[in-house]
Amino acid sequence: MPEAGAASHIAAKYPALNSPRFQQRFLCLLYLLIIVWLNGYICRQAFFIEYTGKMNSMHGFWIAIAKLAGDHWYKPSWWPYWYNGMPFEYTYAPLVPGLTAAISRLSGFSAARAFLMVSAGVYCLSPAALFLMARQLTRRTGWSFIAAIVYSFSAASELLLPDANFSLSHLRDARRLYLSFVWDEVPHQLGLALVCVAILFLARAMEDHRFRSYLRAGLCISLALLSSAFGATALLLLAACLLATCEGEVKRRNLSFVLLCGLMAYLAMCPYLPPSLILTIRSDAKVFPLMAWTAASFWTLAGVAGGGFLLWLVSRQWRPWYLRCFFLFAYLAFAIPALDKKYTLHFLPEAGRYTIELELALVLLLVFGIALLVDRLPKAARIVLAIALLGPLYQQVASQRRFSRNVIAPADITKTIEYQIARWIEPNLPGWRVSAPGSVWPWLNTFSKVRQFSGGSFPTAPNVVQLRADWELPGDVHETAIPVLWYKAYGVDAVIEPGPDSPEFWQPHEHGHQFDAALPVIWEQSDTRIYAVPRPVRSLAHVIPRSAVVSRAPTGTADNEEVKTYVAALEAPAAPIPAFLWLDDNRARVHASVAAGQVISVQVTYHPGWKATAGNAAVPLSKDGLGQMILSPGHAGEYDITLSYDGGWEAWLCRAVSAIVIFGTALAFFRVRRKRAA
Numbered sequence: 219m220p221e222a223g224a225a226s227h228i229a230a231k232y233p234a235l236n237s238p239r240f241q242q243r244f245l246c247l248l249y250l251l252i253i254v255w256l257n258g259y260i261c262r263q264a265f266f267i268e269y270t271g272k273m274n275s276m277h278g279f280w281i282a283i284a285k286l287a288g289d290h291w292y293k294p295s296w297w298p299y300w301y302n303g304m305p306f307e308y309t310y311a312p313l314v315p316g317l318t319a320a321i322s323r324l325s326g327f328s329a330a331r332a333f334l335m336v337s338a339g340v341y342c343l344s345p346a347a348l349f350l351m352a353r354q355l356t357r358r359t360g361w362s363f364i365a366a367i368v369y370s371f372s373a374a375s376e377l378l379l380p381d382a383n384f385s386l387s388h389l390r391d392a393r394r395l396y397l398s399f400v401w402d403e404v405p406h407q408l409g410l411a412l413v414c415v416a417i418l419f420l421a422r423a424m425e426d427h428r429f430r431s432y433l434r435a436g437l438c439i440s441l442a443l444l445s446s447a448f449g450a451t452a453l454l455l456l457a458a459c460l461l462a463t464c465e466g467e468v469k470r471r472n473l474s475f476v477l478l479c480g481l482m483a484y485l486a487m488c489p490y491l492p493p494s495l496i497l498t499i500r501s502d503a504k505v506f507p508l509m510a511w512t513a514a515s516f517w518t519l520a521g522v523a524g525g526g527f528l529l530w531l532v533s534r535q536w537r538p539w540y541l542r543c544f545f546l547f548a549y550l551a552f553a554i555p556a557l558d559k560k561y562t563l564h565f566l567p568e569a570g571r572y573t574i575e576l577e578l579a580l581v582l583l584l585v586f587g588i589a590l591l592v593d594r595l596p597k598a599a600r601i602v603l604a605i606a607l608l609g610p611l612y613q614q615v616a617s618q619r620r621f622s623r624n625v626i627a628p629a630d631i632t633k634t635i636e637y638q639i640a641r642w643i644e645p646n647l648p649g650w651r652v653s654a655p656g657s658v659w660p661w662l663n664t665f666s667k668v669r670q671f672s673g674g675s676f677p678t679a680p681n682v683v684q685l686r687a688d689w690e691l692p693g694d695v696h697e698t699a700i701p702v703l704w705y706k707a708y709g710v711d712a713v714i715e716p717g718p719d720s721p722e723f724w725q726p727h728e729h730g731h732q733f734d735a736a737l738p739v740i741w742e743q744s745d746t747r748i749y750a751v752p753r754p755v756r757s758l759a760h761v762i763p764r765s766a767v768v769s770r771a772p773t774g775t776a777d778n779e780e781v782k783t784y785v786a787a788l789e790a791p792a793a794p795i796p797a798f799l800w801l802d803d804n805r806a807r808v809h810a811s812v813a814a815g816q817v818i819s820v821q822v823t824y825h826p827g828w829k830a831t832a833g834n835a836a837v838p839l840s841k842d843g844l845g846q847m848i849l850s851p852g853h854a855g856e857y858d859i860t861l862s863y864d865g866g867w868e869a870w871l872c873r874a875v876s877a878i879v880i881f882g883t884a885l886a887f888f889r890v891r892r893k894r895a896a
Contacts, residue, residue: 242359249363250346257342257370260618261395264338264626268331271629273636274723276402277333278661279675283315284322284329286663291316294827294865294873296804299663300674301681302651302708302846303823305865307490308498308678313445314405330631330664334399340408341398345370347411348578354418355460355540356586365585370394371614374580375573379555392618392625394577399626406574409449412442414578417456420479424464424472429890432479433883439483444490447499447677451566452575453480455550462530463542485879489872499567499677505686508558509567509677519565522553541586548579567677635721635744639714640665642741643748650711650756651821655692656724658714671710681823681845683771684708690775692726698736700775705751706785707768707844709758709821713737717745754789758821759798759808762787764850767817768843780843788819806861808849818849820861827866832859 286299290306297306314336322332349366353359368374376388397403416438423431442449457480461473484491503509529549536542551572558569566572592600631637636658643652644666653671654662662668672679672688679685687708691701705713716722717730721744730745737749766787768780796810796818810818822828824841830849831837837859838850851857864870 245359246353249349249359249366253346253349253363253366253370254342256367256615257345258338260370260392260615260622261338261341261399261626263623264334264341264399266331267334267626267628268328269629269631270334270399270626271631271634272400273634273657273661275400276660276675278636278664280310280315280318280404281329281333282661282663283309283312284318284333286667287315287319290803291319294863294869296825296827296863298800298803298822299667299669301670301672301679301684301823302821303825304674304678304680305495305825305827305869307492307869308495308674308680310675310678311405311409311444311446312490313441314408316444334626337398337404340404340411341395344394344407344411347414348581351414351418351421352582352586354421355543356538358586358589361586361589364589365581367611368585369578369581371611371618372581373577374584375576377580378552379559379573379576390614390617392621395618395622396625397574403571403574405446406448406571409442409446410452410574410578412438412445413449413452413456416442416453417460420457420476421460421464423475423479427475429887432475433887436479436483436486436883439480440487443484444487448571448574451572455575456547459543459546459550463539463546482879482883485875486883487876489869489876492868492872494868495678498680498682501682502677502679502685503567505676505682505689508562508564511565514563515565518557518563522550522557522565525553526550541583541590544579544582544586548576548583551576551579634661635716635746636661637665638743639741639746639748640668643668643712646741647712651709651758653688653691653705653710653713655714655726656716656722658716658722671705671708680825683843683845684823687772687775692732698733700778702733702736702751703778703781703785704775706753706788707781708846709753710751711753711756712740713749713751715747715749717747719745722746754791755795757796757798759796759810760788760819760821761794761796761810761812761816762790762819764815764817767819767848770843771845772843784819784844804863808859808861809857810859811856812851812854814854816854818851818857818859820847820849822847822861825863825866827863827869829862829864830859831862832857 282299287306289295290297291312295306297304297309300309314333317336318329318333321327321335322329325332327335345366348369349362352362352365356362371392372389373391373393374389376391376393380388381393394407398407416435419431419435419438422428423435439453442453457476461476500511503511526546526549529546530542533542533545536545554564554566554572555570555576557563592603595603639654639658640662643650643662647668649669651669651671652662654673659670659673662670662673671684676685676689679688687704691704701713713733715730715732716725718725720730731747733749737751739747740750741748762784766783768784770780772778772781794811794813796808798820799807801807806820806822808818808820812818819842824839824845824847828839828847829836830839832851837857838852840848840850842848847861849859851859
């Protein structure tokens with residue numbers, strides 16, 4: 219036959235096509251294309267939509283970073299829009315908003331459309347990452363493909379920790395799609411996908427001990443840390459299970475290399491996760507009882523670790539080894555959210571969100587556990603079983619496609635109350651600082667450059683005193699004096715408050731319109747009101763007596779005697795009126811007349827990266843008990859002070875360390891390549 223002759227001619231000309239290695243790679247590529255195509259088919263409209271109108275999510279939060287960051291990605295920069303200002307690296311893990319900004323800039327699409335493209339890309343590639351990791355660990359390409367398909371179209375975590383009343387139908391829910399496009403788990407899912415690829419290369423490195431394998435693993439670890447804080451925990455859990463169960467020479471040498479790889483990966487990206495930010499996250503967790511570390515947290519951690527050790531002992535004779543790895547990972551991924559959900563016990567912040575790791579772990583355990591049983595069946599029975607499962611798979615794909623069309627649909631963003639508020643405030647209240655609630659704050663900076671009293675991700679808020687005040691202020695609906703006092707102390711000019719009939723999603727003020735009798739209404743629409751906070755001078759700089767400075771951090775909004783003295787000094791009729799002007803995000807100017815015994819209070823979050831100069835002379839700058847800046851000129855007189863932010867010594871040290879690690883790693887890589895070539 220001519221076709222057979224042509225095939226034999228091609229095989230003779232390219233003998234590599236007949237090699238098992240080529241055939242395995244071709245099959246792997248084919249499986250990857252099928253996985254990505256099926257997931258892309260489910261969510262394909264997300265690549266062409268700008269807004270879906272899911273205002274309950276934090277999507278606007280990441281879009282805002284992508285739109286407003288500019289050159290903040292490259293150098294130490296101040297972010298003046300949230301929490302009265304914060305270092306840019308405190309805003310959020312940068313990978314998702316960074317990818318959004320890059321796609322927007324390169325394509326010319328809006329940041330909103332670019333974000334949905336990133337979300338869809340993460341949704342399509344996450345199962346592919348699981349496939350590649352499973353294939354590396356198990357050497358079973360076909361079953362790894364099945365695991366990726368099951369992960370794509372099922373919600374295995376619903377079997378153990380259902381979101382609602384238990385029902386087996388929840389196993390078929392499009393939970394991963396819902397979390398990506400309706401809620402806030404795109405960075406979390408991206409981090410987990412990158413952890414899977416990192417584990418792939420770590421496992422390969424523990425076999426071949428090649429520099430390039432560790433280099434690839436380190437790159438993926440860095441990217442996982444840049445995508446989400448959950449990525450670090452998932453990496454620790456999965457890497458620990460791998461090291462504890464992998465057969466062969468997994469002894470001190472491998473452990474040392476893995477730890478070194480992880481350390482170098484962190485140092486390479488540490489400018490975006492400096493030690494001070496880690497300490498801030500730990501400090502902020504204390505504000506929220508369900509996140510704070512307690513004595514119960516220690517015993518919970520000890521119990522989970524002890525249970526894991528016992529299961530490791532019990533399963534020592536299990537074969538194949540990777541089933542033990544998946545079993546231990548599933549145990550850890552279940553214990554963390556289950557203890558939090560059932561008994562409110564935790565040793566990690568936001569422990570309930572680790573059901574995403576549980577989803578992946580259960581799929582690996584169930585699929586490869588079933589594989590051991592199916593392998594015992596005759597070949598004909600396996601073929602019949604595979605054909606029989608095509609029908610349910612087709613139905614599941616069709617069902618999730620219908621669900622996707624309903625969930626990911628274009629919306630007119632201009633009709634939302636969040637858009638209308640933002641577009642009104644920016645031209646009508648220029649320079650005002652605003653306290654925004656519920657679903658308004660994540661979207662306020664998507665549509666404007668309004669500066670907010672809160673606005674950011676609360677675990678990374680740079681000022682724990684302000685965070686505690688912001689969390690407590692809604693309080694009693696009949697209490698207005700205490701909230702107004704604290705708003706004045708932090709330079710808040712306007713407060714947004716939705717009523718019970720407002721279209722704002724979260725309805726944080728249960729009764730609504732708390733400030734009707736206390737503050738003047740300056741805007742109202744759709745049962746949503748904006749109140750003006752009376753301030754004699756709408757400036758962020760004030761000359762006050764040194765004795766009026768809040769000297770210690772209040773323990774709560776009820777602890778406000780020093781705050782009352784401070785606010786009284788701000789509103790004193792004889793107080794000089796200084797001028798405050800933002801020159802750009804990193805610089806501001808203060809012009810003030812200061813008498814003996816007076817200081818300048820600047821209602822901007824203090825950070826060691828701020829410097830103050832008057833002419834060529836430095837002006838002492840310190841932090842008050844509210845976490846804001848105090849300028850202390852040396853003597854009475856007129857001062858023209860420039861405030862500039864350079865990140866401080868930590869920012870530059872982290873960048874120097876990062877550059878050394880990246881340059882040194884690149885140099886070592888090329889030396890190894892040259893040596894191998896020689």
